Amino acid sequence: MKIVVLDGYTLNPGDLTWKDLETLGRCTVYDRTPAELTVERANGAEIVLTNKTVLSADIIGRLEQLQYIGVLATGYNIVDVEAARKRGIPVANVPTYGTESVAQMVFAHLLNLSQHVAHHAETVRAGRWSACPDFCYWDTPLIELQGLTMGIIGLGRIGRAVARLARAFGMKVIAYDVTTPSPLPEGCKMMELDDIFRRADVVSLHCPLTPQTDCLVNKERLALMKPTAFLINTSRGPLIDEQALAEALNDGKIAGAGLDVVVTEPPVPDNPLLKAKNCYITPHIAWATRAARKRLLQVSVQNIATFLDGRPQNVVNGK
Numbered sequence: 001m002k003i004v005v006l007d008g009y010t011l012n013p014g015d016l017t018w019k020d021l022e023t024l025g026r027c028t029v030y031d032r033t034p035a036e037l038t039v040e041r042a043n044g045a046e047i048v049l050t051n052k053t054v055l056s057a058d059i060i061g062r063l064e065q066l067q068y069i070g071v072l073a074t075g076y077n078i079v080d081v082e083a084a085r086k087r088g089i090p091v092a093n094v095p096t097y098g099t100e101s102v103a104q105m106v107f108a109h110l111l112n113l114s115q116h117v118a119h120h121a122e123t124v125r126a127g128r129w130s131a132c133p134d135f136c137y138w139d140t141p142l143i144e145l146q147g148l149t150m151g152i153i154g155l156g157r158i159g160r161a162v163a164r165l166a167r168a169f170g171m172k173v174i175a176y177d178v179t180t181p182s183p184l185p186e187g188c189k190m191m192e193l194d195d196i197f198r199r200a201d202v203v204s205l206h207c208p209l210t211p212q213t214d215c216l217v218n219k220e221r222l223a224l225m226k227p228t229a230f231l232i233n234t235s236r237g238p239l240i241d242e243q244a245l246a247e248a249l250n251d252g253k254i255a256g257a258g259l260d261v262v263v264t265e266p267p268v269p270d271n272p273l274l275k276a277k278n279c280y281i282t283p284h285i286a287w288a289t290r291a292a293r294k295r296l297l298q299v300s301v302q303n304i305a306t307f308l309d310g311r312p313q314n315v316v317n318g319k
């Protein structure tokens with residue numbers, strides 16, 4: 001069995017091991033694969049694993065030996081799953097591996113916006129505290145989360161984990177979802193979408209990117225937010241109209257933003273959010289704690305093992 005990993009680097013930059021995968025066949029792992037080399041590298045493999053390398057209908061059609069596609073992620077829009085299905089090739093993904101890590105990142109951003117630990121630590125290192133006439137100083141408003149209202153949009157796996165952490169900080173929790181989950185997380189109140197923007201001190205996005213959620217955070221909704229409110233996005237960049245958010249931040253219409261995702265990744269140098277006021281961007285790393293990547297790799301290997309046993313799991317293109 002020949003196994004090719006087209007772009008293994010972000011999953012395993014060297015701190016995990018491919019050895020469990022190697023027990024299942026002859027493995028070749030590429031860090032990254034440019035589009036023009038996909039067919040050449042995947043040719044002859046029965047099993048192909050991809051994270052973000054596109055497997056279009058045309059590419060799938062040219063891989064004669066291909067029997068299985070594994071996506072090293074949850075989102076599988078980079079694979080033409082229908083073309084694979086027509087050829088009887090199962091496409092399997094990893095539906096959940098990073099819920100707690102992503103929820104933790106929401107609070108990493110929120111605590112950064114609330115107390116600016118890195119900024120204050122850097123100024124202390126630069127000598128500010130040693131030269132300070134008082135026993136303390138701070139450069140930004142310092143904000144206590146207890147009693148504030150967390151507004152969650154998309155109360156699925158990650159949204160619920162965020163609700164739980166918010167409650168642990170003593171926050172009130174309000175949420176909007178297209179379906180009302182049952183049971184509701186303790187202390188969580190469902191509201192209309194616009195009411196979340198009006199009432200929340202923190203709006204955190206956890207819905208998937210769909211035609212309905214594209215630009216869900218637009219100029220009009222940003223205008224509903226309190227001038228003291230923060231926006232956190234660890235979901236998908238296109239949920240936000242980036243120009244409108246940059247203007248809202250620069251004009252002081254909202255107090256700050258913490259973003260792990262942007263519309264185009266990596267961001268184009270003139271993305272207006274890169275220089276927007278009180279806007280903190282991390283490079284799509286909420287998923288990437290070692291614990292979460294280890295789980296992702298384990299489930300990807302299990303997916304192949306179950307396929308080889310004739311009872312494939314996590315298949316996204318079944319009949």
Ligand code: NAI
Pocket residue numbers: 074096098099102153154155156157158159176177178179206207208209210212213234235236260261284285286287288
């Ligand atoms: P999930 O499928 O468990 O939850 C999504 C929730 O959004 C569901 O409750 C669904 O009903 C709701 N929803 C769907 N359409 C909606 C709409 N129009 N308005 C409001 N709610 C809507 O997904 P999970 O695991 O919680 O992940 C959420 C998102 O987080 C993913 O779609 C993905 O984009 C993002 N993500 C980001 C990562 C990162 O590294 N930054 C890692 C993993 C996921």
